[in-house]
Amino acid sequence: xxxxxxxxxxxxxxxxxxxxxxxxxxxxxxxxxxxxxxxxxxxxxxxxxxxxxxxxxxxxxxxxxxxxxxxxxxxxxxxxxxxxxxxxxxxxxxxxxxxxxxxxxxxxxxxxxxxxxxxxxxxxxxxxxxxxxxxxxxxxxxxxxxxxxxxxxxxxxxxxxxxxxxxxxxxxxxxxxxxxxxxxxxxxxxxxxxxxxxxxxxxxxxxxxxxxxxxxxxxxxxxxxxxxxxxxxxxxxxxxxxxxxxxxxxxxxxxxxxxxxxxxxxxxxxxxxxxxxxxxxxxxxxxxxxxxxxxxxxxxxxxxxxxxxxxxxxxxxxxxx
Amino acid sequence: xxxxxxxxxxxxxxxxxxxxxxxxxxxxxxxxxxxxxxxxxxxxxxxxxxxxxxxxxxxxxxxxxxxxxxxxxxxxxxxxxxxxxxxxxxxxxxxxxxxxxxxxxxxxxxxxxxxxxxxxxxxxxxxxxxxxxxxxxxxxxxxxxxxxxxxxxxxxxxxxxxxxxxxxxxxxxxxxxxxxxxxxxxxxxxxxxxxxxxxxxxxxxxxxxxxxxxxxxxxxxxxxxxxxxxxxxxxxxxxxxxxxxxxxxxxxxxxxxxxxxxxxxxxxxxxxxxxxxxxxxxxxxxxxxxxxxx
Amino acid sequence: xxxxxxxxxxxxxxxxxxxxxxxxxxxxxxxxxxxxxxxxxxxxxxxxxxxxxxxxxxxxxxxxxxxxxxxxxxxxxxxxxxxxxxxxxxxxxxxxxxxxxxxxxxxxxxxxxxxxxxxxxxxxxxxxxxxxxxxxxxxxxxxxxxxxxxxxxxxxxxxxxxxxxxxxxxxxxxxxxxxxxxxxxxxxxxxxxxxxxxxxxxxxxxxxxxxxxxxxxxxxxxxxxxxxxxxxxxxxxxxxxxxxxxxxxxxxxxx
Numbered sequence: 020x021x022x023x024x025x026x027x028x029x030x031x032x033x034x035x036x037x038x039x040x041x042x043x044x045x046x047x048x049x050x051x052x053x054x055x056x057x058x059x060x061x062x063x064x065x066x067x068x069x070x071x072x073x074x075x076x077x078x079x080x081x082x083x084x085x086x087x088x089x090x091x092x093x094x095x096x097x098x099x100x101x102x103x104x105x106x107x108x109x110x111x112x113x114x115x116x117x118x119x120x121x122x123x124x125x126x127x128x129x130x131x132x133x134x135x136x137x138x139x140x141x142x143x144x145x146x147x148x149x150x151x152x153x154x155x156x157x158x159x160x161x162x163x164x165x166x167x168x169x170x171x172x173x174x175x176x177x178x179x180x181x182x183x184x185x186x187x188x189x190x191x192x193x194x195x196x197x198x199x200x201x202x203x204x205x206x207x208x209x210x211x212x213x214x215x216x217x218x219x220x221x222x223x224x225x226x227x228x229x230x231x232x233x234x235x236x237x238x239x240x241x242x243x244x245x246x247x248x249x250x251x252x253x254x255x256x257x258x259x260x261x262x263x264x265x266x267x268x269x270x271x272x273x274x275x276x277x278x279x280x281x282x283x284x285x286x287x288x289x290x291x292x293x294x295x296x297x298x299x300x301x302x303x304x305x306x307x308x309x310x311x312x313x314x315x316x317x318x319x320x321x322x323x324x325x326x327x328x329x330x331x332x333x334x335x336x337x338x339x340x
Numbered sequence: 341x342x343x344x345x346x347x348x349x350x351x352x353x354x355x356x357x358x359x360x361x362x363x364x365x366x367x368x369x370x371x372x373x374x375x376x377x378x379x380x381x382x383x384x385x386x387x388x389x390x391x392x393x394x395x396x397x398x399x400x401x402x403x404x405x406x407x408x409x410x411x412x413x414x415x416x417x418x419x420x421x422x423x424x425x426x427x428x429x430x431x432x433x434x435x436x437x438x439x440x441x442x443x444x445x446x447x448x449x450x451x452x453x454x455x456x457x458x459x460x461x462x463x464x465x466x467x468x469x470x471x472x473x474x475x476x477x478x479x480x481x482x483x484x485x486x487x488x489x490x491x492x493x494x495x496x497x498x499x500x501x502x503x504x505x506x507x508x509x510x511x512x513x514x515x516x517x518x519x520x521x522x523x524x525x526x527x528x529x530x531x532x533x534x535x536x537x538x539x540x541x542x543x544x545x546x547x548x549x550x551x552x553x554x555x556x557x558x559x560x561x562x563x564x565x566x567x568x569x570x571x572x573x574x575x576x577x578x579x580x581x582x583x584x585x586x587x588x589x590x591x592x593x594x595x596x597x598x599x600x601x602x603x604x605x606x607x608x609x610x611x612x613x614x615x616x617x618x619x620x621x622x623x624x625x626x627x628x629x630x631x632x633x634x
Numbered sequence: 635x636x637x638x639x640x641x642x643x644x645x646x647x648x649x650x651x652x653x654x655x656x657x658x659x660x661x662x663x664x665x666x667x668x669x670x671x672x673x674x675x676x677x678x679x680x681x682x683x684x685x686x687x688x689x690x691x692x693x694x695x696x697x698x699x700x701x702x703x704x705x706x707x708x709x710x711x712x713x714x715x716x717x718x719x720x721x722x723x724x725x726x727x728x729x730x731x732x733x734x735x736x737x738x739x740x741x742x743x744x745x746x747x748x749x750x751x752x753x754x755x756x757x758x759x760x761x762x763x764x765x766x767x768x769x770x771x772x773x774x775x776x777x778x779x780x781x782x783x784x785x786x787x788x789x790x791x792x793x794x795x796x797x798x799x800x801x802x803x804x805x806x807x808x809x810x811x812x813x814x815x816x817x818x819x820x821x822x823x824x825x826x827x828x829x830x831x832x833x834x835x836x837x838x839x840x841x842x843x844x845x846x847x848x849x850x851x852x853x854x855x856x857x858x859x860x861x862x863x864x865x866x867x868x869x870x871x872x873x874x875x876x877x878x879x880x881x882x883x884x885x886x887x888x889x
Contacts, residue, residue, distance in 0.1 A: 056433070103617065107624050110373050110432065110574065114566045115620070118613040121563060129606050198735075198743030198760060205725050205736045212723035215685065216737045216803055217711035218744070226746065260440050267437070302452075309448040316444030323438045324424060 028289075030173035034245055036278070036285035037180035041238035042262040043269070043277040044187050045231030051271040052195060053227035054207030056109050058259055059100070059116030060235055062123040065254035067093040067236025068243040069127060069134055075152040076143040082155040086240045093236025094229045101228040105221055117256060127251035139250025140243075156244045180241050184278060187234060192274045203227060264319050270332030279330060288315065345592045347474040353588020354487035355545045359561070360568040360580035361494055362538035368511030368575040369531045371432060372422070375439035378562030379446035380536070381543030382555055384410040386450055388544045389459045399463060399482075399548075407540035414536030417442065418528065443559065450555040458552040465551075479548040487545055491581060494538065498577060503530060511575060564591075564609060567616040573629020582627060590615045638663040638807055638839050639684070639715070644693035644703075646683055653679040655863030656693070661807065661856075666833060666840045668850040671860035672884055677843045678720060680860070681811055684841075685717040686710040697807070712739070714806035718813065720843075722792035726785035730776055731767055733784050733795055737802035738763040770798040773828060775821070790817045797825065801832070808832075810842045814849065826853060851875060859883065 042064060049055040067089040074085035104115050127134045135142030140152065164175040194200055202223055205213040210220045243249060261284070269280025291311050302310055328334050359381065366374045384406040391402035425438060467478030476484075498504035510517040510527045518524050546561055547553045568587050572579025594603040594611045603611055619627060639661035646654040654676040661667045669677050682688040684695050686707035695703040702710050711717075725733050741763060742748040743756040771777045774794040779787065787795060793816055800808055814822050826849070832838040844850050850857060851871040859867040859874060861883040867874050874880055 056436075103621050107620060110436075111570055111620065111624070113373070113436065114563075114570055115613075115617060118563055118567065118616065122610050122613055125607065125610055129604070194746065194749075197746075197749045198738070198741050198756070199746050199749060201728075201732060201736050202744050204728055204732075208725035208727060209723050211687065211707075212719070212725065213736065214707040215687075215711055215717055215719070216799065217708050217716070217739060218736075219706075219708050257444075260444070263437065263440075306452055309451040313445050313448040313452070316441040316446075316448065319441030319444070320421065320438050323430070323434050323441070324421075324428070327430075327434060 027171060027173050030171070030177045032285045032289040033177045033282075034173065034180050034241075036281040037177065037184045038238050038241050038245065039262060039265055039285070040184040040278045040281040041180075041187055041234050041241065042258070043266045043281055044184075044191055044274060045234040045238075046262055046266045047271070047274055047277050048191055048195075048203075048234075049227050049231040051266065051273075052200060052203045052207060053224055054109075054210075055105075055224060055227060056113035057116050057228065057231065058113045058256070058263070059118070059120035059123075060231070060262055061254045061256065061258040062116075062120035063093040063096055063232040063235035064239040064242065064258070065120075065123050065127060065251070066096050067239030068249060068254075069140075069239075070236070071240045072140045072143060072152045072243055072249075073133065075155070076140070082152070082159075085152075086237075089240050090233045090236040093239065094233035097228045097232025098225060100232075101225045105224050105228070117259075120254070120256060120259065124251045124254055127254070134251070137250060137252070139248050139253075141248045153244060153247050176245060180245075183237065183241070187237075188274050188278060195274060199223075260319075261315075264315070264322070266329075267319075267322055267327070268329050270329030273331055276329065276331040283330065341473075342593070342596055342598065343472070343474050345596050346589065347471075347476060348480070349589035349592030350585070351476070351480045351484045351549060351588070352592060353585035354484045354491070355542060355549060355584075356561075356564055356568050356588050357581045357584025358487045358490050358494075358538060359542035359546070359565045360572070360584040361491065361577050362535040362542065363565055364569050364572070364575065364577050364580035365507070365511070365531060365538075366535050367569070368577070369507060370422070370528065372435045372439065373432070373566075375436065375562070376417075376442040376446055377539060378558035378560075378565070379443045379450070380410050380413060380539045380558070381546065381561065382450055382553075382558030383413060383446060384540030384543035385547035385553060385558070386454050386459070386555070387540075388547070389461060390454075392462050393459065396462075399461060402461075403541065403544045406544050407537045410540030410543070411533050411536030414532040414539065415529065418532045447555055447559060454555060456554055458554045459547075460552045461548060463548070479551060483545040483549045486541070490538070490541055494534070494577075495581075497534070507531060507534075511577075564612050567612050570626055571616050571619055573626030576626070576628045579626060579628035587612045587615060636663045637661070638698055639841065640694070640696040641680070641684060642694045642696070644680065644683055644690045644695065646679055646688055646690050652863050654683065654690070657860065657863065657865050658693075659858045659865050659868050661839060661841050663839055664833060664837055665855040666829065666842065666853055667856040667858060668854040669841060669843045669858050669860065670845070670847065670850055674862075675860040675883075676863040677860055678811065681717060681809055681843060685715060685809060711803065715809065716800045716803045716805040716807070717809035718793075718796040718800050718811050720811045720815075722789065722796045724784040724787060724792045724795055726783065728784060729781050730784050730787065730795060731764075731771065731780040734767040734770055734799050734802050735763055737799045738766070739803050767798075767802060770801055773801075774798045775824070790821065793817055794821070794825075797828075805838060807839045807841065810840060810844075812843055812845065814844060814846055822849070829853070 042060060046057070046060060049057045070092045071082065071085040071089035074080050074088055075082050100116065100119055104112055107115065128137050131142070160172060160175050163179070164172065169175050202213065202218050206220050206223055214220050265280040265284050266277055268284055269276030288311065291314065322329070363374060363377050366372055366377070387409045388402040388406035391397045391405050392399055421438065421442065425435060464478055469476045469481045498508060506522055506527055507530065509522060510524060543558060547557065550557060564587060568583035569580045571587060572581065572583030591608040591611045595605045595608065596602045637660045642658050644654050644657045645652065657676065657680055671677055679688065683690050683703070686702065686705055686709070690703055693703070694701055697713055697715055702713065702715070725736070741759055742752065743760055749756050768777065768780065771780055774797055776791060776794055776798065779791070784792070784795060793813065797813060813825060817825065829840060833840065854871055856868065857871050857874040858865055859880045866879050866883060867877045
C-alpha cells in the first residue's frame with residue numbers, strides 16, 4: 020500500500036461521515052420509523068446549504084442566524100413538499116421526491132443571481148467577486164481550536180460535527196421511544212389500521228418529514244462550512260443513495276446504527292483510495308473513481324441480498340421488506 | 341413556430357412513450373420499479389455506437405444488435421439478481437434499492453469501458469424533412485416513425501397474441517394468475533426479453549434524437565420516463581404511452597412564446613415534473629391507473 | 635332508545651357495479667345490531683363507507699346527529715366509531731402490548747411539544763394507558779404474549795388483539811367485521827360474554843358483520859339483512875328469520 024495518508028485525511032473522512040450521519044438520521048426517522056420513501060433527501064441538504072450561504076453573503080447576517088434559518092427553511096420545504104405528495108402511494112412518493120430534488124438542482128443551476136449558478140457559491144456576490152460565507156465560521160473554528168487546545172482545524176471540525184451528529188442521534192432515539200414514536204412505527208406497519216384507531220396519519224408523516232428535512236438542512240450547513248464552496252452538482256441524487264445505503268448498512272430502525280453505518284462506509288470508501296494492488300492497479304485514477312462507485316453499487320446489492328438487516332439490525336425486526 | 345414545437349413534442353413524446361411502456365410492463369408484471377432501466381438504455385445506445393462508429397455498420401444493424409444485447413443483459417440480470425431476490429421474498433423496497441445499486445454498477449461500468457466523452461451516431465446531420473411549416477431532422481424523423489411502429493407492435497403483441505394476454509393477466513393480478521395455472525416463470529422470462537428489446541430500442545432512439553450523448557444520458561432520461569409512467573398510471577401500459585406523449589408535448593409546447601413568452605427551455609424537465617404533480621394532485625393514481633384499494 | 639348511527643341511502647359502486655345500492659338502516663344506542671347477508675351483498679363495502687375508508691357516491695351516514703360520511707377515517711374513529719378488519723391487521727414488528735397501547739385515545743405523549751414541555755403529564759398518562767392495556771390483554775387472554783412481537787401470534791389471536799385494541803380506544807360504537815371467524819369455540823363464548831358485558835357496563839353499541847347465523851340470532855337485538863347492495867329486512871331476530879324475503883335471499887344466493 021502507498022502511504023496511508025496523515026491523520027488530517029482521516030479527520031476529513033470522519034467529518035464527511037458525521038455529515039452523512041446527520042443526513043442518514045433524517046432517513047432513519049422518515050423510513051425506518053415512519054415508512055416514508057423519501058428519495059429526494061439531498062434537496063433539503065442543498066436548501067440548507069444555500070440558505071445559509073445566501074443569508075451570510077447577500078444579506079450580510081451572522082451565521083448564527085443563518086444556520087438556524089437554514090434548518091427552518093429546509094424543514095419548511097419538507098412540509099411544502101409533503102403537503103401535496105404524502106397522500107400518494109409509496110412508489111409514487113419515491114419518484115416524486117426524486118423529481119423534486121432534481122428540480123431544486125435545476126433551479127440552483129439556472130438562477131444565477133440567487134445561487135451563483137453552475138460555478139457555485141463563489142459567485143454569490145456577483146460575477147468577478149470571489150465571495151466567501153466562511154469567514155465567521157473560520158473564526159469560530161479558530162477560537163474553538165485554541166480554547167480546546169486542539170491540534171488542527173480538521174480535528175476541530177470533526178469534533179463539532181460529531182457533537183451535532185451524536186446530539187441528533189440522542190434526541191431522535193429519545194423521541195422514538197415516546198408514544199409519538201410509537202405511532203410513527205405503527206404507521207410504518209399499517210397506516211389503515213392506525214387510522215382506524217383515530218390517529219391522523221398524514222399529520223404524523225408531515226412531522227417526520229419536517230424533522231428529517233431540518234436535519235438534512237443542518238447537514239447542508241456543515242457541508243458548506245467544511246468545503247467553503249459548493250455548486251449545484253454537489254447535490255446530485257447519488258448523495259441521497261449514499262445516505263440510504265448508510266442507513267441500511269447500519270440497520271434500519273435504530274438511530275444509533277446510523278453513525279456506525281456512516282463510519283464503516285466512510286472508512287471503506289476512503290480506504291479503497293489506497294488500494295494499489297490488482298485489480299485496482301490496472302486502472303488510472305480517473306478510472307478508479309468509476310471502479311469505486313461500481314463497488315458501492317455491488318455492495319448495495321450485496322447488502323440487500325445477504326444482509327438486509329444491516330450490521331446492527333435483527334432479522335425478526337427486519338424493516339426492509 | 342407552434343406546430344414546430346408540437347412536432348418536436350411528438351418526437352420526444354414518442355421516445356418517452358416507448359421507454360415508459362417498458363418500465364410499466366416491468367412494474368406491472370414483476371412488481372419492480374426498475375431504476376436501472378435508464379442505464380440499460382444507455383448500454384444499448386453504446387453498443388449501437390460501437391457497431392455504428394467503430395465497426396462501421398449501418399444504423400439499422402447497429403440498432404438491432406443493440407436491442408439483442410439489452411435483451412441478453414436483461415435476461416442475465418434476471419438470473420443473477422432478480423430471481424435470487426424473489427427467492428428471498430424481497431418486497432418492493434428491497435427490489436427498488438437493488439435496482440438503484442444496479443444502476444450505479446451499470447453506469448460506472450459503461451464509464452469505465454467507454455470513457456466519459458460524448459458520442460454520436462454516424463448519420464447525415466444535414467438531412468431535413470419538411471412538412472409545411474415543420475422541419476424534422478433525419479434523426480427526429482427516424483425516431484418518431486420507429487417509435488410509433490414499435491408502439492404499435494408492442495400493442496399488437498400485448499393485445500392479440502396469447503403471450504400478450506398471459507402477460508396482461510399476470511400484470512393484473514400476479515397471485516391470481518399463479519393460482520389459475522399460468523406459468524409465471526415463463527411470463528417473467530418473456531417480459532424481460534420484451535422489455536430488454538424495448539430498452540435497447542428506446543436507448544438508440546433517444547441517443548439519436550439527442551445527437552450527442554454520454555454515459556449519464558439514460559439516467560437523466562429516466563426521471564421523465566418515470567414521470568410518464570406515473571402520469572399514465574403505474575401498471576397501465578397504455579397509460580404509460582399516453583403519459584409519454586402528453587409529457588413530450590407539454591415540455592416542448594410550454595416553451596412557445598405565445599404562453600407569456602414561454603417557459604425557459606432550460607426548465608423543460610421541470611415542466612414535466614410540474615405536469616406530473618399537477619395531475620397527481622387531482623388523480624393520485626394517474627390518468628389511467630387504478631385507485632388504491634383498502 | 636335513541637339512534638346512534640343512521641345509514642341513509644348509501645350508494646357505492648366499483649367499475650360500474652353497485653356494491654352498495656341504496657342501503658338504509660339505523661343502529662340504536664346500546665344495542666347489538668348484526669349485519670348479515672350472502673356473500674357479495676355489500677356488507678364489507680358498507681362497513682368501509684361507514685368507517686370512512688370509502689366515500690359514498692350518494693347517501694348519508696350520521697353518527698349521533700352529526701354527518702360523518704365525508705370525513706376521514708381517523709376523525710370518525712375519534713368521534714367514537716371504531717372498526718376492526720376482516721383480516722386482522724396486527725402491527726407485526728411491534729409487541730402485542732404496543733399494539734394495544736397505540737390505540738390509547740388522546741395521549742399527550744403523541745404530540746412532541748407535550749412530550750418536551752410536560753413530561754410528567756405524559757408519563758402519568760402512559761402509566762394509566764399501560765395498566766388499561768394489560769387489563770384488556772388479560773380480558774382477551776393474551777397477557778402472556780404481551781412482550782412478544784405481534785407477528786408471532788396466530789390468526790385467531792390476532793383477531794383477539796384487534797378486539798382488545800379497538801376496545802382501548804373507548805369506543806361508543808364498535809364495528810366488528812366477522813369477529814368470530816378463525817376463533818376457537820371456547821374463545822367465541824368468551825368473546826361473546828365480553829361483548830355483552832361491555833354493552834351492559836360501558837354502554838358500548840355494537841354493529842357486527844357475522845356469518846354464524848346461530849350466534850347472530852341468539853345474541854342480537856336487531857338483525858339487518860342485506861342482499862345485492864340493499865337492506866331487505868331489519869328487525870328482531872325472530873321476525874327477520876321468518877321473513878320470506880330473507881329466506882329467499884339465502885337460498886337464492888349466488889354460489
